[in-house]
Amino acid sequence: MKRIGVDAGGTFTDAVFWDEETGLISSAKVSSRKDDPAGAVVAAASRVVAHADDASLSDLRDLVHGTTIGTNVSLERNGPRTAILATRGFRDVLEIARLTRSSEALYDLLSPGPAPLVARKDRFEVAERIDRDGSVVTGLDEEGVREAARSMSSRGISSVAVSFLYSYLNADHERRAAELIREEAPEISVSLSSEILPQTREYERTSTTALNAYLAPVCAPYLAHLTDQVQAWREGLQTWIMQSNGGVTTPQRAAEHPVNLLLSGPSGGVVAGRWISRQTGIANTITVDMGGTSFDVALLADGRVPLTTAREVMEMPVRVPTVDIETIGTGGGSIAYVDSGGQFLVGPRSAGAVPGPVCYGRGGTEPTVTDANAVLGILADGAELGDDVVVDRGLAEEACARLGAKLGLDPIETALGIRRISNAAMAGAVRAISVGRGHDPRDFALNAFGGAGPMHAADIALEMSIPTVIVPPVAGCLSAVGLVVSDVLHNHAASFQMRLDGRAVPALAATLSGLRRRAVEELADDGIPSERQTVQLALDLSYVGQNTAITVEVDEGFDAGWIARTVERFHAMHERVNGFRVDGEPIDITTARVGGAGSITRTDLRPAPPSTEAPRSHGSRSLVVSPTQILDVPLFRRELLLPGQRIEGAAVIESNDTTFVVPGGSLTRVDGYGNLLLTLGGHR
Secondary structure (H helix, E strand, O other): OEEEEEEEOOOEEEEEEEEOOOEEEEEEEEEOOOOOHHHHHHHHHHHHOOOOOHHHHHOEEEEEEEOOHHHHHHHHOOOOOEEEEEEOOOOOHHHHOOOOOOHHHOOOOOOOOOOOOOOHHHEEEEOOEEOOOOOEEEOOOHHHHHHHHHHHHHOOOOEEEEEOOOOOOOOHHHHHHHHHHHHHOOOOEEEEHHHHOOOOOHHHHHHHHHHHHHHHHHHHHHHHHHHHHHHHHOOOOEEEEEOOOOOEEOHHHHHHOHHHHOOHHHHHHHHHHHHHHHHHOOOOEEEEEEOOOOEEEEEEHHHOOOEEOOEEEOOEEEOOOEEOOEEEOOOOOEEEEEOOOOOEEEEEEEOOOOOOOHHHOOOOOOOEHHHHHHHOOOOOOOOEEOOOEEOOHHHHHHHHHHHHHHHOOOHHHHHHHHHHHHHHHHHHHHHHHOHHHOOOHHHOEEEEEOOOHHHHHHHHHHHHOOOEEEEOOOHHHHHHHHHHOOOEEEEEEEEEEEEOOHHHHHHHHHHHHHHHHHHHHHHHHOOOOHHHEEEEEEEEEEEOOOOOOEEEEEOOOOOOOHHHHHHHHHHHHHHHHHOOOOOOOOEEEEEEEEEEEEOOOOOOOOOOOOOOOOOOOOOEEEEEEEOOEEEEEEEEEHHHOOOOOEEEOOEEEEOOOOEEEEOOOOEEEEOOOOOEEEEOOOOO
């Protein structure tokens, strides 16, 4: 069977055509369309199948999409007017929060803190109360709910988050409130905290539900429109949407829980990183994805996709499982400028797809990282990028000259400065996710992708003393590859507050069993047969009195040694994360979790046999390495390199979607899957 993966980025929308028997068939980049992202998805899909024969198209089954629509709405804060319906006396939960102050405002006593997502006048209260054991203390004031719904409708509110106290134990009041709101104001989208995040801590539950409500009126219409566009293009094609947890789901489920789409696009790259890790046999990798607007970093220890439930969006906690990615505003389109204090800076402001970097010739005037790479010879003058972009080095030089005039630098010095500043920022992000989390980056390989990632990967690796760089095939479109090799994934959780001992086992087994049943039912609804399903159980655990918990995977069978194994896993993980363990200290359970995964494609490709031919260069490329030095290095075409071939020393390896800069003193070899493995000088 064949699949299409389409990853929508800020500058380009990438697509790949995939055969589960033979792997990649074709890839393409088209310019993203801010006003019509679904149109760009279909345009990219059309391009990768343009030369396919009828037999190939008859086997085409799925289109998997990674979207940035949720991310864009949250970053730009341009979503619709949203309301909250809360238990009487708790309308200000979002503003009271945890009473902690950010590091930026720690000593600013007049700082009002972040603006709440929902204005106070749009936060409604209603009489109701569930007790801490799930029993009803005060019944739901149904007329109060109807009155609130009518008021929301009259104000033009598009969506409401319903978050009542202890609804994670008893959701009856929230469900009834939803029914009443839909009767009074059917045009209003309703998000229930008991469905979005059925867990303890009312602030985190309310903030996560409020963000879901904020995104729903934007994401749901987009997903419906996308599905219609895909069906109009090719009837019968199944559409899947990548979630923040690194798994895909149906557009219908994604529309109900759009808070799970915040890292939809970047998650595909991390999933692809896991797949590349398995191919190369390198278990520890750091993925770096440099696109047009951002630089995304993830650390995969032992080949596992890292998940977290401690992410913040718009300075609000979002407690759904997401791939643990560190993101900074440094991409190919990041703009270089001089601030009011005369400081030379790069990003986070981006030129985006339109006008894009100056060298794209679309009207941009401020130099970007891409323009610097064009001036330095890394990007070839006249290179074709995507569907309608041709690099113009002369325009890039003019832009660098204008900025350089403010700094007293010539265009070359300015371009070198842009590259040096952006490399330092990216190395800092790699340092934060490795050294900052207790990992030695020298024990990892750097897996570089995205349209701009391979241009900077070697510099970052040298800065961090990382010995090996991996550049996968179609590195510029690798996030799209991650989409086609991903599984269907459903995560479910429930609060479970007991001590980890034998007395908790019966109730815990019942809770996990219920969550497991729900995950399996959803996989079955998605058409995943039982033999392709896997289920993983986990618990959030902490020492008694701790305010934060650690998620620990646990075995399904509650045999005699189950508690001892779980306790030891927690101690070991706590020591790795926090630097210490307290053997013998009681452990509390706070949350029970279940993840259900369904495999929908084969990913076990066979490696190609090594070639005995020597690699052949196709000319040379002049690289500016300093204001006074130009280095001529051999130029290789990526698609002509064969498994087993080796390149000694400096080189430029060019493909249709990216350019890989290889420093001197290094060794580059091609493995059986087409991955480029660079061993830096000093580590050979």
